[in-house]
Amino acid sequence: MPKDGITTREHDYSQWYLDIVQQAGLADYAEVVKGCIVFKPFGYAIWELMQRQLDDRIKETGHENAYFPLLIPKSFIMKESEHVAGFAPELFEVTHIGNEKLEDPYVIRPTSETIIGHFYSKWVRSYRDLPLLINQWANVMRAEMRTRPFLRTAEFLWQEGHTVHVDEADAERETLMILHEVYADFAEREMAMPVIRGLKTEKEKFPGALRSYCIEAMMQDGRALQSGTSHNLGQNFAKAFDITFTDQNNTVQTAWTTSWGVSTRLIGAMIMTHSDDEGLVLPPRLAPIQVVVVPIHKNEGEKSAVMAAVGALTAQWKGRLRFKIDSRENLSPGFKYNEWELKGVPVRVEVGPKDLEKGTVALARRDMPGKAGKSFVPQEGLTERIEALLVEIQQALFDRALQFREARTAFVGSYDELKLQIETGFARAYWAGTSEDEKRIQDESRATIRCIPLDQPGVAGICFYTGKPTSQLVIFARAY
């Protein structure tokens, strides 16, 4: 039964998403600042868990964190022509300090390639300085016509990695390593969100990049969400910012750079991948609260007995489980069940007088809402049982999302089939068209090529649009 105040997915998917964000207490509109949101504590806690996991992976793969200025001289942004053209309309510009007008205005970073490029040109001298592997956790700002909490806001939080390499091969190795070992691994293992790893087409790539790679996920309305990008920037920024080094032969060479990022958009991706009409559904590995305990008692005598049992049961949880004991008075147990379901807590334990008699507890799993996911289990071995259940839920969420994506992905051999397929999901198609063809298809069908999957069967076929022979399969979808 859908919770009060949550629009069902079937009725209005957009509104459902907004309801979840609001009702689960993840974010609030910063109504006095256009296009921005407030990350409320529960939403920010999810981001902190994501950050921790990503930061570990980024460091394990050899990168160090640093921090560069929020303000970028406007002239820097102008230095790389494709980059300027890509970002110009979205820039916030700082023109004054107090009443004084600035000679040389700043922009608030929409991304930091340019200012980091400026410093890298000073830092890189020799091939021995390379590769230079730096990451930054930061906020960035891009003006957006239409905003949605987490998915698209004027200000968002992210990490951006910026690396410098001696040659194209090394830059490419970095770009792909991040895609696979950091982003795809994080998405699938921590978020329980299956992703397609792919290459962006020329039309869809990052402004200023040589090649852009991405992970794309399917949301429950069948639309695609770009969840992370990794760019081989070639020598474009190195040339614009004069990042050069002396090689083994004492010859001056232009360096190769990469950049890669994931943002708080991942929170939106996670919501839209797993949640249901009852509210938020969080994968256990990213749930700020993994287990909630609801004590049940009618009188003082029962209360002290139940609370003593709860204390004994949870004694060994600290450090093993993220848990909360909901001992709020004057709220009925039923109310609490609904509230924690709304907030997506993966596992709920109920302890009442009957459990004390029988040596049991009631154990409910959020991925099976309502009474369906509830069972009575012995108190004996509860901690291990819960740990195993969290692993099981994590896997079940991934499996369910993968099955959903597979069921909503189909090969299409004609334009008509494509137009139909992208109404509900992903269309796989042979493609040999141009950027102009792609643009025309977007105008006509609202679908774009999300990516050219890296995993290609390599079987010859015919492009559905141009009729040319090709073995290249791409994914078309409507995108967020």
Next chain:
RNA sequence: CGGGGCGUAGCGCAGUCUGGUAGCGCACAGCGUUUGGGACGCUGGGGCCGUGGGUUCGAAUCCCUCCGCCCCGACCA
């Protein structure tokens, strides 16, 4: 940025057409009874009716301005 809708208590709304000084449900506070799937009774607090201007004896209500939010497009992590 275009088209549409909406701004009245923390939330959801009525009242606006036809001007007369603001109401309902939930939430909140106090007390009492309750507590195994969204408890109940009584009492109570809370509103510059989005902003600024205009019309009027009088404006939530009529007119203009600006701002914000939502939906559908075009632009983008």
